[in-house]
Every structure is written in structure tokens, then in C-alpha cells.
Amino acid sequence: MSTPPNAPSRNRNRGMLIALVVIFLGSFAVAGALRFSGWRPSGLKNHGELLQPPSDLRQQTPTLADGSTYRWNPVERTWRIVVAPPADCGNECIELAREINLVWQLFGHNADDVHVLWIGTPPAGVELPDTLRQLQPSPALLSALPRADERGGRSGRDLPVYVVDPNGFVILRYAPGFDPGDLRSDMARLLKLR
Template identity: 25%
Template sequence: MHASNKNTHRKTLLLVVLVCLAPVIASYLSYYVFKPAGGVVNYGKLIEPAQPIPPSLVVQTENGDVTPLQTLKGKWLLLAVDASACPENCVKKLYFMRQVRVAQGIERERVETVWLRTDSAPVSPVVQQAYPEMRFLSANAMALAKWLPVEGSMQLTDYIYLVDPNGNLIMRFPPNPNPGKIKKDLSKLLKWSSIG
């Protein structure tokens, strides 16, 4: 065999080996060297670990009945916290929560919207008429602050929270949220979970 043919065969073999190894090398570099941030497919921030409803957290209904918040276990809960006066930000959250629930179609019966008020003032009749399916409950602000996480200088009143049917706080949606993205997150959870 001529030396030139031998070199050609070696080059061809080397080229075949490189072509076969290229995907392995590329995946190694992309995972270990470039460190992609991927993996986040949800809009809301996951609460890790999930925070169960504290057994000591009690709420008062509009009728004046006092009951543990845990009695709401069994459904997916969209929660908002605010004062009964309900400023503009509060009105938006209540509206978004209602729309997200309605957008679930036949699955909406698995979802309950809850407004946790930090005072015992009565709910405006206008709000009651606008949101007949919503639960209006009063709770101690300090007790809620121990359970519901916030970031930095944010407040409880900035967020919408999601509690699973087992009574675990699992997700927090950002201030001034995009209701379409909340709907998408909730739809996925309802689709893949048989509970609630």
C-alpha cells in the first residue's frame, strides 16, 4: 500500500471518529461549560419546599364563623391578601383570579378563589356582587406573613398565591401578573394532577 493511500485512509478514519464524537463533545460543552439556565417552564415561582397551611392559621367568614384555613383543603386555591378597602391593585388581582378560574372551563370547579382580608371590615356589596363565587375571609396579617413568602421589599398584597388540594402553598405569581400565563400554569397542574 502506498504511503499516500495510507494517509488518506487515516484521515478518513479520523474524520469519521470526529463526526461520531461531535454530538457528545457538544452536549458536554453545553452542559458543563456554558451552563444553560433552562428548565424553567412555569410562570409562577415555585415555593420550595412547599409550605403547608399552618394548623393554627384561622380565618373568619363573613358570617363571623371562625375556622382553620385548613378546612379549605381539597381544591386548588388561588389566594390574594389585602385590606377590605381593596385598592386598585387588589381589584386587579380579584379580577385576574376570577378570569383565570373561569378560563379553566369544566375544570374550574376544582379551583376556588379566596380573598384573605387583613381586617374585619365588611366586604363592599359591589365586590360581593362582582365575585359571587369568591370566598371572603379575614385572617391575621402577622399569621399570614409567617406562612406566605415575599421577596425583598415586596408585600403580601403584591402577589397571587397558589395552594394545592393537599393544603400546600406551592407557587407565587409576580406583582402585576399576566393572567394568561397564570392560566397556563394552572391548566398544566390541573391536567397532570388528579387531586382536587
């Protein structure tokens, strides 16, 4: 026959049980509060402006500089970086082309999975990504890019840049003056989704 636990032992056991329940349920309460307050870890936040709803380019059929059409072809799982500079773009386009090329090279073995779509004529005398596709300017295509005519920001990055998913939706916009490192980190996360 066992002897009943003495009062101090029983109280200590109850205290430990209550502490475990509080810790267990408290972690759920804290997680729920963080979730519903909109907080997200910094590693999960995108740096570019998430477009809600995303612009749909699937109905657009861009024309390449050689006159052929550029297909969105979602089966290939190709991501796109879109640059839509004005026709009179000078030094800012040269600097942006250098930075886009550097970002593209930093993708390493995933670089071939990212096309850079340059609407208009890219600057001469600058190394450009191997996957650069020069598109003919199209009013319909430009109007589908949110605030494509917005200018401003720091020198060399005075143009907006866009990220288009493999299906043809414009999902991210980088405002004039963006940091190229932000584009690289967002694209690196997106390329892991393949």
C-alpha cells in the same frame, strides 16, 4: 482473502468515527454546561416568585365567612389562588377580582380543581369564580403569607396573589403589578401535575 483498505479510505473512515464521537460527547458536554449554569428552557420557567422554602399553611385552620372551617384536604388535589387584600381595598380589588375570575374561567374543565380563597370581603357587583371561598381575616394566616402587605405596581393589580398547592404549602407569589396571563400559564402547568 480481503485486501487491506487503502490509505485515503482508512483516513476517511477514521475521520467519520472521530466526528461521531465528538458529536456524541460534545452534546453531553453542552447539556452538562447548560444544566450546571442554571439555564432552563423558557417553557419550564415559572412566572411567579418561587418561594424557597414554601410557607406551610397546614397548621392554619382558616375560617370561612359562614363560621365553618376550610380544610386543606390534600386527597382532593385542589390548588388554591389566595388573595389577601386590605380592608380598605376599592377599585384595585374590583379589577383584581375581574382578572382572577377571567383566569379561573380559562382553566376550562380544570376550573373546579382550583379554589379562589379571598381573605376578607370580596368586592360586590363583580362576577366571581364559582369556587370562591371567602375566608375571615386571621392575623396568623396573613402572617404566613410572605410580604402580604406589600402594595404597588400597575393600577388594578396592586396586591400580591399566592398559589397554594394541594397539601397547603404556599409555593408561588405574584408581586403587585403581576400579569394575570403569568398566573394562568403557571397554574395551567401545575394543573397538569394532577
